[in-house]
Amino acid sequence: MTYTANSKNPTKSEKRGISSSAERSVHIGEATGAAPVSPTIIAKFWSRVEVRTSRVCWLWRGMKNQSGYGRFRPTWNDPEVKAHRFAWQIVNGPVPDGKLIIHSCDTPACCNPKHLRVGSYQDNSDDCVTRGRQSRLLGTANPRTKLTDDQVAAIRRDPRPGVQVARDYGVCDSLISMIRKGQRRRFTP
């Protein structure tokens, strides 16, 4: 879906300097077809974000998913998109195919474009491990705590939602989903 924001009618966000290009197209999610995103939609989006200074997190005030990511539906006809992803796209344009928008602040609800960057699934899980979420809960001083083979097997068998399992093991839910898809072996011995 292609959205076009026109700066002749600056939105609240544009006035705040979030978006300054004269005209910008944004592809949203997997949606097909084209519909212009009106400045109204962009304004509606930012009105649900606690926009503050660029250094701090801008938290999403609307609905969130189980993992704490903001949920945004531009219009009733559109599929729901992740709020942080929408925020990044408003400022930067389409997300490259197969890429994630990653939080450098480790705050799923944050929509501050300065805290968001393009990354791969691998980057996301590396970030998660580097920040030591694992070590905190697994009680080791090593930030690159390894999950054992037994733990990996248990994670694959665990019927609970990934976010709950992630909490138990002290890892990111993205890592759980990669383990379950069989994409993740690097942090196992």
Ligand SMILES: [Zn+2]
């Ligand atoms: Zn943030």
